[in-house]
Amino acid sequence: MASISFRNVTKRYGDVVAVDDVTLDIRDNAFFCLFGPPLSGKSTILKLILGLEQPDAGEILIDGRPVTHVSPAQRNVAMVFQNLALFPHMTALENVRFPLVERRMEPEHIRARVADVTEKLHIGHILHKPPAQLSGGERQRVAIARALVRDPVAYLMDDPISALDARLREETRVELRRIQREMGKTLVYVTHDQEEAMSVADGMAVFENGRVRQTGTPEDLYRRPNSTYVAGMLGAPAMNVLPMELAVRMQVADAPDRAANLGVRPENLRVGLGELAEITEVEPLGGFTTLGLSLEGTDLRATLRGQPKFTAGQKVGLTVDPGRAHFFDAGGAAIAAH
Amino acid sequence: MQRSLSFEIFRYAAIFTFLALSLIPTIWMISMAFKPIAEWQASGADLTWWPENPTLDNFRFIFGESGSDLIVALERTAGRPILASLLAATFGTLIAMVAGTSAAYGLSRFGAGGNLPLALIQLRIFPPMAVMIPVMIMWAFLGLIDTWYGLALIYGIVTMPFSFWLMKTFFDDMPREIEDAALVEGCSRWRVFLKITLPMMRPALASSALFVFILNWSDYLIALLLTTRDWVTIPVYMASLSSSMTGQLYGAKAALGLIAAVPPVIMGIAIQKQLVRGLTFGALKE
Numbered sequence: 001m002a003s004i005s006f007r008n009v010t011k012r013y014g015d016v017v018a019v020d021d022v023t024l025d026i027r028d029n030a031f032f033c034l035f036g037p038p039l040s041g042k043s044t045i046l047k048l049i050l051g052l053e054q055p056d057a058g059e060i061l062i063d064g065r066p067v068t069h070v071s072p073a074q075r076n077v078a079m080v081f082q083n084l085a086l087f088p089h090m091t092a093l094e095n096v097r098f099p100l101v102e103r104r105m106e107p108e109h110i111r112a113r114v115a116d117v118t119e120k121l122h123i124g125h126i127l128h129k130p131p132a133q134l135s136g137g138e139r140q141r142v143a144i145a146r147a148l149v150r151d152p153v154a155y156l157m158d159d160p161i162s163a164l165d166a167r168l169r170e171e172t173r174v175e176l177r178r179i180q181r182e183m184g185k186t187l188v189y190v191t192h193d194q195e196e197a198m199s200v201a202d203g204m205a206v207f208e209n210g211r212v213r214q215t216g217t218p219e220d221l222y223r224r225p226n227s228t229y230v231a232g233m234l235g236a237p238a239m240n241v242l243p244m245e246l247a248v249r250m251q252v253a254d255a256p257d258r259a260a261n262l263g264v265r266p267e268n269l270r271v272g273l274g275e276l277a278e279i280t281e282v283e284p285l286g287g288f289t290t291l292g293l294s295l296e297g298t299d300l301r302a303t304l305r306g307q308p309k310f311t312a313g314q315k316v317g318l319t320v321d322p323g324r325a326h327f328f329d330a331g332g333a334a335i336a337a338h
Numbered sequence: 339m340q341r342s343l344s345f346e347i348f349r350y351a352a353i354f355t356f357l358a359l360s361l362i363p364t365i366w367m368i369s370m371a372f373k374p375i376a377e378w379q380a381s382g383a384d385l386t387w388w389p390e391n392p393t394l395d396n397f398r399f400i401f402g403e404s405g406s407d408l409i410v411a412l413e414r415t416a417g418r419p420i421l422a423s424l425l426a427a428t429f430g431t432l433i434a435m436v437a438g439t440s441a442a443y444g445l446s447r448f449g450a451g452g453n454l455p456l457a458l459i460q461l462r463i464f465p466p467m468a469v470m471i472p473v474m475i476m477w478a479f480l481g482l483i484d485t486w487y488g489l490a491l492i493y494g495i496v497t498m499p500f501s502f503w504l505m506k507t508f509f510d511d512m513p514r515e516i517e518d519a520a521l522v523e524g525c526s527r528w529r530v531f532l533k534i535t536l537p538m539m540r541p542a543l544a545s546s547a548l549f550v551f552i553l554n555w556s557d558y559l560i561a562l563l564l565t566t567r568d569w570v571t572i573p574v575y576m577a578s579l580s581s582s583m584t585g586q587l588y589g590a591k592a593a594l595g596l597i598a599a600v601p602p603v604i605m606g607i608a609i610q611k612q613l614v615r616g617l618t619f620g621a622l623k624e
Binding site: 050052072073077079081082083085087089098099100104150 | 432513515518519521522524525529540
């Protein structure tokens, strides 16, 4: 039960600025995603929260209290590392109960906690095995169990399910969401998968080169990205961004004067009769179909419901759903629509 | 894959050649250790692969029992040199491993010492002789000449760079996250080292220790310079097994060599299981 705040935190490794003047508020009991490409500073944020790294500037607060001089063990934050970091010389059971044994808990209490968490994660039958004899998914669960077993103020997870196959990943993240709600604890979750971030997070921060570009709920960020960068990071296929000179041909209304680029999500692009663009590609995906379009040499993507009858090479007209156009200035920053 | 017969013949011929090169000296030593004097002294034509009249006379001889046909009396028996070698090599290895491992951990994790660790190998840059002269003088000053602990100390110093560099590469290869995980889960730095790092390093420690032990165990030069009577080691003692009347006492040397081979072999067998296991196997996701 704790909020986590960053106040102008900077962390450098030699000449590399890993975290650049980050101010961030993660409220209590949130499922908060740190989202961004690899090496954008997300993992460093976790290390700073854990106390494994010290900030070069700024301040980190857990539950409103500065933690600069608090050791990792005393911060009482649990972590699932990206590479899991299980203890190879111990069995799964010894791994899971390690945090409790190290904290000198009563044996009965340990037994009860371990039984509870291993049941939640369905790993009761593999507890006698060392990590080497477990499958990737089982190791993942053991690592998560080791984090969940004690009663920390917050859980941190560094892309913990990236090694699983797509279906297992979906199951696990739903389960994580359920467990997080049950536990009622803050969970800070690092991912580079936008679908993962969008589907489970209450709040998220989008990172670029150690800076936070935007924070908010996934819905907020999706509907009102503050820059072409954030717009491009969320949503698949990504938002189409095209220069205004081209955009005016799609009869976009209300374009602000400063607008240099128009952004339009593939699902907000309407394909109809006309001669404006040419279809280059048709990808039927079952419930919907993705079209590749060429508008005077600029590639666009459109997502349509169902399986409409289009063929590659066909000429079509394009318009934008009213009120769904995003405008960006020359620097890539969003301009609020009137 | 199908291989031609001639290739197979060539392959086995090569294997046997290498086997012979590495094994024949060993076999020769074992065989000679059990030969009576007449057989190992025989010149040229009479030499046989295996002892025709196997005997333990060589072993009895170096332990001071009569029963040998040799008419030389030994100044010393082998018991004391074996003890000297065991003490000096074991404690030397212990010193080298404790110091080397701590230094390697400090450098690998915390960058302790900066570039100074490079100086650790400077002792190896000079010819050993050049280094040993000042050491002799210092040891004489400290009263460490001809003591097993004096020998153990210099063994520890001389082989520490090896244990240091070996352990450093092992520590460098160990993922930091495993230690981080233990730190986060409530361990102090010391407990992390004792409960996580050292147990994980067991194979590395075992192989480094074996390597260092063999270096110490087979040293001749240092022991020759720093011991005189009471604590000469097996290699020095072995060199003394000769006489003006009979020349080299090959049988006795072979017997002593066989005894000298026992500790490293036992150690090797004992840690074999550790060596084949990977260091962090199963700790990380692949």
